[in-house]
Amino acid sequence: MATGRRFDGRAAIVTGGGGGLGLAIARRLADEGASVLLADMNIALAEQAAGELAETGATAIASRVDVTNGDSVEAMVTTSMTAFGRIDILVNSAGIGEQVSFLKQRSEDFERIVAVNLTGSYRCVRSVAPAMIAAGQGTVINISSVAGLTGISGRVGYGSSKHGVVGLTRTLAIELAPFGIRVNAVAPGPVDTAMVAQVHTETTRSTYTRNIPLARYGLPEEIAAAAAFLASDDASYITGHTLPVDGGFASTGAMFDPD
Template sequence: MQLRGKTAIITGAGSGIGKAIAELFAREGAAVVIAAHNDNGKSVADAINKNGGKALFLKTDVTSAASVKRTVELTIKTYKRIDILVNNAGIMPQGTVELMSEKDWDLVIDTNLKSIFLTGKYAVPSLRKTGKAAIINIASEWGLTGGQGVAAYCASKGGVINLTRAMALDHARMGIRVNCICPGPIKTKMLTNFFTKQELGIIATMVPLGRIGTPEEIANVALFLASDASSYVTGSIISADGGDSAGFYDAGDR
């Protein structure tokens, strides 16, 4: 077990990528804190515990300093330490800068970007005590290239990428590694709520590997970054997108 004896906080772990990360980390021996804003997180935690893992559901509003602070404090109270922080919580409402309301813009930035500031602010003091900790931020390929009709999402994920670099430099001598994963199209509710079935089929043909990825494939990358296998990796932005960000791909060649 690669994470035996470690404790991980995972935001947005009630579904999708966060859920897959929590389940994999638990199988690898970590005690996982499911920090989610709805009760789906409780079902995830209950299933992990039923299968012999260790999980705690803490209802968390990642846009609220008080809520994030409480989650960190309860994690330390329960497990005495924090070794891994996975910032996965995110939303993707549609809208151009012309059409999106200021309220919706602020909610996207607060959920996707400010939340990483808040979790870091309250978790870093505990992370640094371990002398060997990891922060993993989940961004998006649209933080690298931009995407149409989701201006706030793209802005927030671009911010996540550069915040990752800054945090890696700021906390390296504390023994905290900070890295970022940029998923491409992944089979989650976020994707299926945004695109039609027909559109998803077209997207799959445009990915060089010829398919849409799974949450479990992103979880495998997160496990690498959380484990000692990546002990010399920090400040890295890892694309897990089936080759999407490599460049133009002529789907007619398939």
């Protein structure tokens, strides 16, 4: 439960906001006072989530977005500016992944993962940057992964895209700093979300858990807390950083085939 309202008067866009980590982050930002646009491919989910946030007294709206489509991203930004008149925070949480060995993965699936996770994040930052530059401030939170910090067998597409997100974060932090815009990333370890439930078998879960020093999967709320910290003025001198929130998994340097 949040203990303060660090985001009163601020507006945020959260992609992938219809569920999972995106919704948890949107909920945390709204709980601390932000007006939030929940953007998702599944507009029904986004509208349901926005409605639930609105019932708590938060200002929340929904927008359909396909982060692989430039016109769709621009429409999302226009919707946010029309509704809130500003964009202070962008959280790039939209993402996809799969568990498959390199030799079995189809090239089109690899390209689709990169298009959503990496190019989609780039496209969203590129579209919100003019509003943030005009305001002289802003913060971007990219969702990477421990798979973007170490090699994990069976995650070639996902891991490659998330390594790219770390590189994107560092480069944008340098280029956007003169405009008062901070860019950071969160690198979650295994977290109990619907997407993880679809990808991780019982064998996968037990193998991960044995390799996590805290010996458990994370909670979406724990990732949201880290994202909220990086988005807040409490992190005003932090940019270009990727924060692992993984129960210590990345520190082990574990590389394995969970199945």
